Amino acid sequence: MKLPAQLLIGAALTAFFAAAALLSLVWTPHSVLDLAISNKLAAPSATHLLGTDHLGRDLTSMLMAGARTSIAVALVAVSIGLAIGVPLGLTAAASRGSLLDEVIMRANDLTFAFPSLVIAILITATFGPSALNAILAIGIFNIPVFARVARGAALGVWQREFILAARVAGKSRARISAEHILPNIASLLIVQATIQFSLGILAEAGLSYVGLGAQPPTPSWGRMLADAQTFFYGTPRLAMAPAFCITAMVLGLNLMGDGLRDMLDPRLRRAVQ
Amino acid sequence: MARYLASRLLSLALSLVAASVVIFFMLEVIPGDPAAFMLGLNAQPETVAALRTELGLDGTTPERYLRWITGLVQGDMGVSYTYRVPVEGLIADRLAVSAPLAAYALVLSTLLAVPVGLVAAAFRGRAADYGIMGLTQLGIAVPNFWFGMLLVLAFAITIPLFPAGGFPGWEAGLWPGLKALTLPAVALALPQASILARVMRSALIEVLGQDFIRTARAKGLTRAQALTRHALRNALVPVLTILGLQFSFLLAGAIIIENVFYLPGLGRLIFQAITQRDLIVVESAVMLLVFAVICVTFLTDIAYGLADPRLRRRR
Numbered sequence: 208m209k210l211p212a213q214l215l216i217g218a219a220l221t222a223f224f225a226a227a228a229l230l231s232l233v234w235t236p237h238s239v240l241d242l243a244i245s246n247k248l249a250a251p252s253a254t255h256l257l258g259t260d261h262l263g264r265d266l267t268s269m270l271m272a273g274a275r276t277s278i279a280v281a282l283v284a285v286s287i288g289l290a291i292g293v294p295l296g297l298t299a300a301a302s303r304g305s306l307l308d309e310v311i312m313r314a315n316d317l318t319f320a321f322p323s324l325v326i327a328i329l330i331t332a333t334f335g336p337s338a339l340n341a342i343l344a345i346g347i348f349n350i351p352v353f354a355r356v357a358r359g360a361a362l363g364v365w366q367r368e369f370i371l372a373a374r375v376a377g378k379s380r381a382r383i384s385a386e387h388i389l390p391n392i393a394s395l396l397i398v399q400a401t402i403q404f405s406l407g408i409l410a411e412a413g414l415s416y417v418g419l420g421a422q423p424p425t426p427s428w429g430r431m432l433a434d435a436q437t438f439f440y441g442t443p444r445l446a447m448a449p450a451f452c453i454t455a456m457v458l459g460l461n462l463m464g465d466g467l468r469d470m471l472d473p474r475l476r477r478a479v480q
Numbered sequence: 481m482a483r484y485l486a487s488r489l490l491s492l493a494l495s496l497v498a499a500s501v502v503i504f505f506m507l508e509v510i511p512g513d514p515a516a517f518m519l520g521l522n523a524q525p526e527t528v529a530a531l532r533t534e535l536g537l538d539g540t541t542p543e544r545y546l547r548w549i550t551g552l553v554q555g556d557m558g559v560s561y562t563y564r565v566p567v568e569g570l571i572a573d574r575l576a577v578s579a580p581l582a583a584y585a586l587v588l589s590t591l592l593a594v595p596v597g598l599v600a601a602a603f604r605g606r607a608a609d610y611g612i613m614g615l616t617q618l619g620i621a622v623p624n625f626w627f628g629m630l631l632v633l634a635f636a637i638t639i640p641l642f643p644a645g646g647f648p649g650w651e652a653g654l655w656p657g658l659k660a661l662t663l664p665a666v667a668l669a670l671p672q673a674s675i676l677a678r679v680m681r682s683a684l685i686e687v688l689g690q691d692f693i694r695t696a697r698a699k700g701l702t703r704a705q706a707l708t709r710h711a712l713r714n715a716l717v718p719v720l721t722i723l724g725l726q727f728s729f730l731l732a733g734a735i736i737i738e739n740v741f742y743l744p745g746l747g748r749l750i751f752q753a754i755t756q757r758d759l760i761v762v763e764s765a766v767m768l769l770v771f772a773v774i775c776v777t778f779l780t781d782i783a784y785g786l787a788d789p790r791l792r793r794r795r
Binding site: 313316317319320321322324325326328329332333405409412413416417429432436439440443446450453454455457458461462 | 491494495498499502506510617618620621622623625626629633637729731735736739747750751754755762766769770773774777
């Protein structure tokens with residue numbers, strides 16, 4: 208089967224930023240903690256490939272370390288959603304029509320009704336702005352998304368014959384959910400995780416931009432954008448670089464998600480043939 | 481239908497009560513006493529106690545919840561801790577900016593998304609479709625606050641057509657007000673339009689595969705006629721649902737854009753109130769936003785029930 212082009216482009220973009228983030232753990236061209244005010248706003252050169260920012264920090268190094276912050280925040284936020292949302296959705300599907308199902312799904316709807324950004328700001332402003340609180344704030348709103356996707360997909364699988372066979376064999380509902388339902392809805396969950404990942408990157412950038420994400424000196428793309436705003440008209444490069452990274456990363460993840468969905472959805476595959 | 485309506489109404493009421501309890505207790509656990517915050521470090525305990533009574537912070541938690549809810553129902557949201565004016569007045573002033581901004585952004589996004597989605601669906605699988613879908617991917621990926629900054633650079637500084645930020649107030653006239661809201665509305669509309677165009681495209685493609693479109697073509701309508709007369713109307717249902725939800729999210733989601741453009745909107749009011757521990761404002765403003773989303777969901781459910789009798793028997 209031929210891989211969709213958008214999947215390849217998306218995966219390449221994502222892999223590029225992931226590699227930069229991983230590399231920044233052990234090596235960056237310059238230290239992001241090195242302030243050199245005398246060398247501030249320096250133009251790109253051989254020592255500083257993208258130049259320096261308003262505090263004389265190397266822009267390339269800042270972007271690499273910023274990728275680490277963005278990816279870490281979004282990744283953990285998605286994991287929170289998966290770890291709590293999927294079991295909730297599976298439980299709701301396994302007890303379809305019961306009071307438990309109703310309670311889980313109504314709680315889900317209710318969470319959806321809350322303005323996520325406002326609650327995220329409330330959490331980070333109350334418990335102090337930090338990367339950890341940003342993760343929590345974004346993660347909470349991932350829970351209902353995964354619960355809903357998991358339930359919807361699981362309901363379909365529960366109708367299948369091999370599930371009936373498993374029930375006749377005497378397996379409990381919990382065991383069927385873990386052993387048979389989960390592997391069958393995993394592909395859908397992966398696609399959704401990619402989408403939530405990209406939304407997490409955007410949310411982290413937004414929170415950092417208003418000063419409620421990772422705190423200095425931890426570099427973050429959103430914070431770099433906010434800092435660069437003052438110098439935007441003199442040194443647009445400072446704002447262009449992080450903005451380009453955010454856009455490319457989100458674009459990469461979205462393309463990858465769409466590509467995966469096209470590849471995994473048999474209905475679409477048939478339509479293409 | 482009456483039964484369906486009753487069950488939806490009950491669900492609406494329960495959701496509103498649950499939402500209000502969640503909001504109230506969420507703010508209840510927030511550390512920091514507003515009275516102590518207002519009076520500063522050197523305040524006497526008696527003064528703090530007196531102010532607590534004045535602000536309605538005394539009494540047990542359930543008592544205060546009931547006081548808040550009864551006030552809310554009667555349109556009395558209490559007095560802001562920092563501004564010392566009625567909260568409902570503050571919120572109404574800010575809504576006068578946020579609601580038109582959300583509506584403006586929604587109109588722009590619809591005007592852009594409907595034709596674009598239509599063209600993409602009509603030319604499915606061809607260059608125009610790929611180009612449009614690529615652009616919408618970009619529109620979703622660009623952070624809207626960054627797009628806002630670019631718009632300011634292009635249309636407020638390089639070509640000074642619009643103000644770079646601030647809001648003159650509607651007293652200054654309709655045109656200056658609209659002018660101040662144009663760039664923020666465009667910045668907000670871009671991702672919304674991108675999402676909407678994609679929804680429009682897939683809804684149209686779904687409809688175009690159905691039998692009644694073939695019938696329409698068979699009785700002699702051209703492709704374009706079948707598309708605009710029959711497919712468009714049927715594809716509008718999912719599009720309208722998204723539109724309704726987008727409006728309620730735009731009311732609150734503008735929070736960062738309002739910061740970029742220094743607009744005195746509801747989002748910035750909430751943002752400032754959170755940082756100043758003006759929790760009474762946060763409480764009612766968030767409740768208002770949640771109320772809006774829940775009501776939109778309710779109305780969509782009802783509209784669906786009216787349009788499609790099968791859905792009424794769902795529960």
